[in-house]
Amino acid sequence: MKGVAQWRRFRRSYDLDLTGYGVNLQSLGFVIAFPVLPALLALWFRRGPALDMVVWTGALVFGGAALAVAVQFWASGSSLLLLPFDAPLLDQALLGLETLVLAFLFWRARSMKSKAGWVPSLIVAQAAAVLYLDFAGGLPKSAAPLALDHLGVLLLVVAGLVGGLVALYAISYMKEEQAHHPGLPDRRGLFFFLIFLFLSAMAGIALSNSLAWLFFFWEITTLCSYLLIRSRGDEASIRNSDLALALNVLGGAFFAAGLLWLALGPGPRTGDMQALLASGRAALPAAVLLGLAGLVKSAQLPFHKWLLGAMVAPTPVSALLHASTMVKAGVFILLRLSPVYQGTLAGGLLAGVGAATFLAASLLAVAERDAKRVLAYSTIANLGLIVACAGVGGRDALWAGMLLLAFHAVAKGLLFLAVGSAEHRLGSRDIEDMQGLLQRKRALGSLMVVGILGMFLAPFGMLTAKWKVLEAMAQSAPLIAIVVAFGSAPTLFFWAKWLGALVAMPAAPKPRLERIPRVELGVLGALAALTLAATVAVPSLSHLMVEPFLDRLFPAALPMDLAPLSAMLGIALVMLGLPLLLVTAPWGSPSPAYLAGANAGHGFINALHLPQEARLHNYYLASVLRPEELARVALWAGAALAVAALAAGAWS
Amino acid sequence: MTPLLSALLYLVLAPLAGCLLAGLDRVATARMQRRKGPPLLQPYYDIRKLMGKQAAEVNRFQGYYLAGFLCFTAGAGALFFGGGDLLLVIFALTLGAVMLVLAAFSAHTPFAHLGAHRELLQMLAYEPMLILTALGLFLATHSFGVAEIADTAKAPVLVLPGIFVGYLFILTIKLRKSPFDLSSAHHAHQELVRGLTVEISGGHLALVELAHWYENVLLLGILYLFLAPFGWALALAGVALCYLIEIVVDNSSARLRWETALRSSWLVALILGGANILLVPVLLRGW
Numbered sequence: 001m002k003g004v005a006q007w008r009r010f011r012r013s014y015d016l017d018l019t020g021y022g023v024n025l026q027s028l029g030f031v032i033a034f035p036v037l038p039a040l041l042a043l044w045f046r047r048g049p050a051l052d053m054v055v056w057t058g059a060l061v062f063g064g065a066a067l068a069v070a071v072q073f074w075a076s077g078s079s080l081l082l083l084p085f086d087a088p089l090l091d092q093a094l095l096g097l098e099t100l101v102l103a104f105l106f107w108r109a110r111s112m113k114s115k116a117g118w119v120p121s122l123i124v125a126q127a128a129a130v131l132y133l134d135f136a137g138g139l140p141k142s143a144a145p146l147a148l149d150h151l152g153v154l155l156l157v158v159a160g161l162v163g164g165l166v167a168l169y170a171i172s173y174m175k176e177e178q179a180h181h182p183g184l185p186d187r188r189g190l191f192f193f194l195i196f197l198f199l200s201a202m203a204g205i206a207l208s209n210s211l212a213w214l215f216f217f218w219e220i221t222t223l224c225s226y227l228l229i230r231s232r233g234d235e236a237s238i239r240n241s242d243l244a245l246a247l248n249v250l251g252g253a254f255f256a257a258g259l260l261w262l263a264l265g266p267g268p269r270t271g272d273m274q275a276l277l278a279s280g281r282a283a284l285p286a287a288v289l290l291g292l293a294g295l296v297k298s299a300q301l302p303f304h305k306w307l308l309g310a311m312v313a314p315t316p317v318s319a320l321l322h323a324s325t326m327v328k329a330g331v332f333i334l335l336r337l338s339p340v341y342q343g344t345l346a347g348g349l350l351a352g353v354g355a356a357t358f359l360a361a362s363l364l365a366v367a368e369r370d371a372k373r374v375l376a377y378s379t380i381a382n383l384g385l386i387v388a389c390a391g392v393g394g395r396d397a398l399w400a401g402m403l404l405l406a407f408h409a410v411a412k413g414l415l416f417l418a419v420g421s422a423e424h425r426l427g428s429r430d431i432e433d434m435q436g437l438l439q440r441k442r443a444l445g446s447l448m449v450v451g452i453l454g455m456f457l458a459p460f461g462m463l464t465a466k467w468k469v470l471e472a473m474a475q476s477a478p479l480i481a482i483v484v485a486f487g488s489a490p491t492l493f494f495w496a497k498w499l500g501a502l503v504a505m506p507a508a509p510k511p512r513l514e515r516i517p518r519v520e521l522g523v524l525g526a527l528a529a530l531t532l533a534a535t536v537a538v539p540s541l542s543h544l545m546v547e548p549f550l551d552r553l554f555p556a557a558l559p560m561d562l563a564p565l566s567a568m569l570g571i572a573l574v575m576l577g578l579p580l581l582l583v584t585a586p587w588g589s590p591s592p593a594y595l596a597g598a599n600a601g602h603g604f605i606n607a608l609h610l611p612q613e614a615r616l617h618n619y620y621l622a623s624v625l626r627p628e629e630l631a632r633v634a635l636w637a638g639a640a641l642a643v644a645a646l647a648a649g650a651w652s
Numbered sequence: 653m654t655p656l657l658s659a660l661l662y663l664v665l666a667p668l669a670g671c672l673l674a675g676l677d678r679v680a681t682a683r684m685q686r687r688k689g690p691p692l693l694q695p696y697y698d699i700r701k702l703m704g705k706q707a708a709e710v711n712r713f714q715g716y717y718l719a720g721f722l723c724f725t726a727g728a729g730a731l732f733f734g735g736g737d738l739l740l741v742i743f744a745l746t747l748g749a750v751m752l753v754l755a756a757f758s759a760h761t762p763f764a765h766l767g768a769h770r771e772l773l774q775m776l777a778y779e780p781m782l783i784l785t786a787l788g789l790f791l792a793t794h795s796f797g798v799a800e801i802a803d804t805a806k807a808p809v810l811v812l813p814g815i816f817v818g819y820l821f822i823l824t825i826k827l828r829k830s831p832f833d834l835s836s837a838h839h840a841h842q843e844l845v846r847g848l849t850v851e852i853s854g855g856h857l858a859l860v861e862l863a864h865w866y867e868n869v870l871l872l873g874i875l876y877l878f879l880a881p882f883g884w885a886l887a888l889a890g891v892a893l894c895y896l897i898e899i900v901v902d903n904s905s906a907r908l909r910w911e912t913a914l915r916s917s918w919l920v921a922l923i924l925g926g927a928n929i930l931l932v933p934v935l936l937r938g939w
Contacts, residue, residue: 467743
């Protein structure tokens with residue numbers, strides 16, 4: 001009966017009239033809870049048109065709901081919305097679920113192939129921490145478990161739009177996958193269950209103000225990523241999912257340690273994110289511990305290996321992990337805590353981890369030929385840039401970090417999915433095999449080109465953000481700026497190399513490629529449109545999503561003048577686009593290529609007077625980079641910086 | 653002078669200046685080799701002749717990429733002489749350079765492919781130093797705006813000696829001079845043929861030459877920024893001296909392996925550029 005009374009009270013608080021705020025609890029609760037419905041339905045239907053319907057509806061409604069919340073929030077004109085309510089029943093339900101999740105992870109960790117004994121013990125320790133913090137009341141409850149601000153809206157929209165599109169793409173991709181690997185058991189129901197659960201957890205992370213809730217959703221993403229990476233069930237998947245589990249359990253332990261410090265330490269005793277931020281440097285040790293959890297989740301040195309392993313999963317999973325969920329949760333929390341880091345040694349060292357990751361991952365990407373591995377390293381590198389922004393802090397750096405988060409999500413989502421479609425057509429994801437893709441599959445090739453341009457060239461969004469990164473770092477952290485300058489050059493090298501393979505026009509005819517389903521092309525087109533739109537809309541994005549957030553944190557700062565920038569972006573886009581119309585009207589006469597000898601068909605006559613095909617390969621600079629050594633050095637450097645950050649946080 | 657006017661003046665005058673510079677370069681080089689050399693206006697005669705020839709193209713996208721190379725290089729220069737943001741100038745210049753590389757990649761033949769990769773290597777080699785140059789100028793003058801940098805009272809070269817030398821070092825790569833002319837030799841070397849530009853001919857090749865003229869004037873403009881407060885006569889004399897040094901280096905060295913080019917330029921950027929940037933506060937106080 002007590003439960004019923006609690007439920008009534010909860011209902012009453014739930015019905016509180018918050019319309020004056022523009023956003024109410026219902027809408028936030030809906031956007032977090034709704035994806036659970038398609039998740040369960042997917043588990044129920046398992047396959048066939050019913051599953052397709054569930055995924056379509058689920059993805060569209062979730063994306064729409066995320067956008068609706070964003071629009072409501074903008075319309076309200078406020079910059080931070082705390083939604084106080086008390087629902088002990090809900091808290092207990094979450095606690096119960098969290099215990100179940102940890103018990104499940106414990107059971108899985110026990111059966112790990114590699115005998116990493118510390119993983120189960122860490123899970124037990126986390127469970128003990130959770131029970132102490134939440135059940136025994138060690139951590140004061142947050143009065144407003146949910147809150148909404150521009151950073152949260154940004155993550156919510158990214159999860160809603162990119163995550164929803166990835167789910168739509170996965171419908172068609174997973175059908176092909178089933179056709180390509182007939183021996184594989186059909187686990188699509190479980191697959192979509194996990195994807196929607198993941199999206200729900202992301203919405204939760206974006207909107208939670210209570211640290212206990214945040215931790216709950218954090219653990220859900222660990223669970224989902226572990227099971228998704230495992231979904232193919234072969235040996236490599238199992239090995240890599242175990243690695244992802246081990247590292248993310250470590251991250252969870254950092255998170256729990258941060259909460260324990262808040263409960264027991266000399267600092268502020270609070271379970272509320274905004275209260276933590278308000279206490280500033282007094283909360284630095286907790287912020288550093290939560291930041292380390294963020295480093296693990298966003299695959300920074302020395303914890304980056306799990307993301308490289310994660311690419312064994314079907315491509316939509318990679319797209320989801322890299323573009324819209326998992327890793328974005330990590331940098332989200334770092335950006336959130338950035339005001340605490342600003343101007344501290346610990347913050348500088350965290351920025352150092354990010355910058356070192358950016359440099360090392362960019363160099364390592366040069367030596368890779370597997371498209372998904374290149375993308376994985378590029379993700380790690382770009383997240384490093386965001387981490388560097390969060391660690392340094394300040395208005396300009398945060399501006400750049402938030403925009404990087406958004407631009408990277410759309411462009412990387414596009415690239416992963418495009419590689420997925422290419423892989424099913426070419427039977428390979430080796431970049432060498434993509435030579436001439438623009439010629440062979442015009443639509444897919446151009447979409448991939450847009451994604452790559454979006455990642456590394458002016459005037460596209462990523463470069464606009466990088467411009468601000470350099471300007472911000474030059475002012476406040478020249479050492480970080482130097483590292484970023486060195487890290488930028490290799491990104492140029494590996495992207496241009498890939499772009500070069502795509503735009504190549506081989507004279508020799510190649511076999512025709514299988515048709516790409518319309519859904520897949522539609523999703524890729526939508527992501528490409530988002531990439532281009534984000535480029536043109538930088539000023540309005542900044543105005544709507546980023547600057548109000550920064551104005552709250554740094555009230556004294558001058559407004560940003562982006563007008564000259566937008567003019568330039570427009571001119572550059574026109575210059576890139578218009579001349580393409582001329583391409584159909586060639587000025588010159590077609591001619592065969594020069595091959596230093598007599599041409600024979602599509603090759604040449606060699607020194608033995610035999611016809612020989614001309615074959616071209618890319619540079620990987622292995623002799624200079626020595627990737628294995630570099631990876632080892634980077635790992636230790638990252639570990640040293642992370643430990644130093646922890647020590648500096650504890651010292652303060 | 654308004655920014656727009658100076659940008660327009662650059663667009664009109666840079667080809668003239670670039671053409672004269674190329675002519676002077678060839679005359680000076682010839683004198684160093686005890687030859688008489690071509691007339692001063694030979695680059696102009698070359699380009700006029702190229703314009704009159706039909707371009708033989710291996711694919712129809714090449715012209716597009718080359719037009720992009722010219723547009724973005726000239727655009728970067730216009731932004732620079734219009735007093736714009738130095739980092740954006742560098743980004744635009746990079747965009748132009750990537751377009752040239754794509755033109756070579758699109759040809760998909762062994763020599764063009766080799767040239768394209770070597771050009772990318774060169775970009776990998778010079779890019780960090782180029783960005784460090786912008787960072788250094790910002791730290792010395794507290795602005796990324798070219799107009800503001802040119803207006804400072806204290807000559808940046810006094811605060812940025814390391815960056816200045818480092819920039820001269822990568823200028824050798826950017827001007828495609830020996831020992832770093834890896835991607836496209838001026839002479840038809842066996843292993844390269846013409847590398848990057850092997851499949852580019854006629855009017856297309858004229859576009860490439862024209863873009864180089866624009867680019868060279870811009871690069872020397874960045875050099876001028878270091879010396880601007882000394883007065884225009886002295887600063888121009890300094891730039892001319894630096895260019896002369898580049899010609900001497902060009903004529904007295906053989907081409908290096910790409911590994912050496914890459915390692916040496918990163919080392920120079922790290923030691924001269926990086927250290928200089930960290931020492932800027934000390935140097936600023938010292939002067």
